[in-house]
Amino acid sequence: MLKIIYILVAILVGAVFNALSVPAGWLLGALVCGIVWSLAGARIVFSKQYFSYIIAIIGTNIGFTVVLERFVTYKQLILPLLLSIVLTIIFGVVLGRYFHKWSGLDKNTAFFCCLPGGASEVIAVSDEYGADQRIVAAFHTTRITLFVLAIPFFAGLLTDVEKQIFAQPADSITVLSFTAVLLCVLVVALLSTWVGVRIPFPGAIVFVSIGLGFIAHTFILPDISMPSVIPGVAQGLMGAILGTRFDRETARELKRIGKVSAFALTIYFGTSILLAGLFFALTSTSFNESLLGIVPAGAAEMAATALSLNLDSTLVATLQMLRVLCLFAALPFLIKWFAKKPEANHDVR
Numbered sequence: 073m074l075k076i077i078y079i080l081v082a083i084l085v086g087a088v089f090n091a092l093s094v095p096a097g098w099l100l101g102a103l104v105c106g107i108v109w110s111l112a113g114a115r116i117v118f119s120k121q122y123f124s125y126i127i128a129i130i131g132t133n134i135g136f137t138v139v140l141e142r143f144v145t146y147k148q149l150i151l152p153l154l155l156s157i158v159l160t161i162i163f164g165v166v167l168g169r170y171f172h173k174w175s176g177l178d179k180n181t182a183f184f185c186c187l188p189g190g191a192s193e194v195i196a197v198s199d200e201y202g203a204d205q206r207i208v209a210a211f212h213t214t215r216i217t218l219f220v221l222a223i224p225f226f227a228g229l230l231t232d233v234e235k236q237i238f239a240q241p242a243d244s245i246t247v248l249s250f251t252a253v254l255l256c257v258l259v260v261a262l263l264s265t266w267v268g269v270r271i272p273f274p275g276a277i278v279f280v281s282i283g284l285g286f287i288a289h290t291f292i293l294p295d296i297s298m299p300s301v302i303p304g305v306a307q308g309l310m311g312a313i314l315g316t317r318f319d320r321e322t323a324r325e326l327k328r329i330g331k332v333s334a335f336a337l338t339i340y341f342g343t344s345i346l347l348a349g350l351f352f353a354l355t356s357t358s359f360n361e362s363l364l365g366i367v368p369a370g371a372a373e374m375a376a377t378a379l380s381l382n383l384d385s386t387l388v389a390t391l392q393m394l395r396v397l398c399l400f401a402a403l404p405f406l407i408k409w410f411a412k413k414p415e416a417n418h419d420v421r
Contacts, residue, residue, distance in 0.1 A: 078116055079312055082106055086308035095228015096380045098307040099373075103220060106315015111323065116316045124269065126309045127372040128261035128281040133303040134375055134385045135260075135285020145356070146390060152354040153391060156347050156366050157398045163343050164188040165410055167336060175332040177207065180411050185211040186336070187406065188368045189399040197403070201411045210325035211333065217318045218337060219344075219369030220311075224377040227360045249296050256293055257302060260284045273400070275371050275393050282389060307376045314373070344368060357387065365391030 082102040089101030109116070164186045172182035184198035191212040199205045245253075264284050268277030289298075326333045344367040352362035361383050364374040371392035378385035 074114070075116055075118070078106075078109060078114075078316075079309065082109075082312035082315070083305055083308040086304070086311060090304060094225075096224035096307070096377045098304040099311040099376060099380060100221065100224055102308040102311030103217070103315045104311075106312050107217070107318050108315075110316050110319040113320065115319060118313050118316065121265070123310075123313050124277055125261060125265050126306060126313065128264040128268065128277050129257060129306040130303070130310060130372050130376045130379070131264060131278045131281025131389070132257050132260045132285035132288070133298060133306060134379055134389055135282040135287075136289040136298045137379070138282065138286040138289075138386050142384065142386065146387065149355050149357070149391070152351050153366075153394060154398070155354070156351050157395055159347055159350075160188050160344075160368065160395070161399065161402060161406065163347075165406070167339060167343075168410070171332070171336050174336070175329050177204070177329070178202075181207055183410055184208045186340070187403075189396075189403050189406075191216060191370075193400060193403060197407065201407070203411075206321075207325050207329065210322045211337075213317050213322050214326060214333075215337060215340060215368075216370055216373070217314065218341060219367055220314060220373050220377075222341065223363065223367055223369060223374070224381070227363055227377065227383075228381055245297070245299050250299055253293060253296055253298060254302060256288050257285075260288050273397060275396050278371050278375065278389055278393060282386065303376075303379055307380055310373065310376055358383070361387055364388045366395070368395070371396055 082105040083098075085105040086098040086101035088097075089104075090097030094100055165183075168183040168186035171177070171186055172179050175182060177185070180198070180201045181203040184194055184201070184203045185208050187194050195205060195209045195212060198208045261281060264277055264281035267284075268280045271280070345363070348359070348363040348366040351357070351366050352359045355362065357365070360381065361378065364378050364383065365388045367374065371389055374392050375385045375389035378388040
């Protein structure tokens, strides 16, 4: 019952933020609500399966906006994307070395804190190498929360002066059409979750749901547009889950490290903005799309933000997923080169 009450409150706060024209209001409002709720001591835990289903709903919504012609231009982005990924990896390794010196943490803990891979994979592997998993989890949770809070707001401020290529006037929609779209999204998301969890690579659910969402829109509901409230509520649900992850324990672990953690996160954030600027300079994408596509903040989260800002959410999802896949492929090599097994690492406490 408490979870239901919390979800309703979070969505309501998201709706208020959206009504006040806050950039990505549904997402940010629910996220802020979740953070306040968790820091107040009301601990709520959502299952991984529930979060996967919300991601699938977001992906299905993105699938309704897919324009196949744009995929032709994506191949021109491969080299700039690879360059940004290489620079991101180098930056993460270098920051990890300095974070070790600044914070007094052991080398493995500092390394895994700053490794820009998928948060879940990095946190899981860190324990095998004797790193303090609580600090690693706290650092990555804070990183994602910071990016999801700041990036949408920052991007939203710039969206007003940029051309919104997918912006469409609000059309009236009948109750029957709304019900048909809602049922279609829920069913496609359920199917995407079932298929996605059986594909052995990170973020498969996002790609599967986008593809199935595009198919559903093209062949089942070709003449019905997506009502804005459906992706809005989905973004609110995502924000509600993300907000609960930044709880008192996370804040306590960061406090143990002290001001160094805030300094490292600030450098992380600033460098990510610079990498997005580099990608923007080398490609024809807008700065906002470059920003949402390059920063290491989660494919589903940034794609949802792009969708709420009427940007090319398919491009953002594609760039984020390619980044995650490349980093996931490089993760074993990075660990082998820069992390030490506990028995061989005298710094591990």
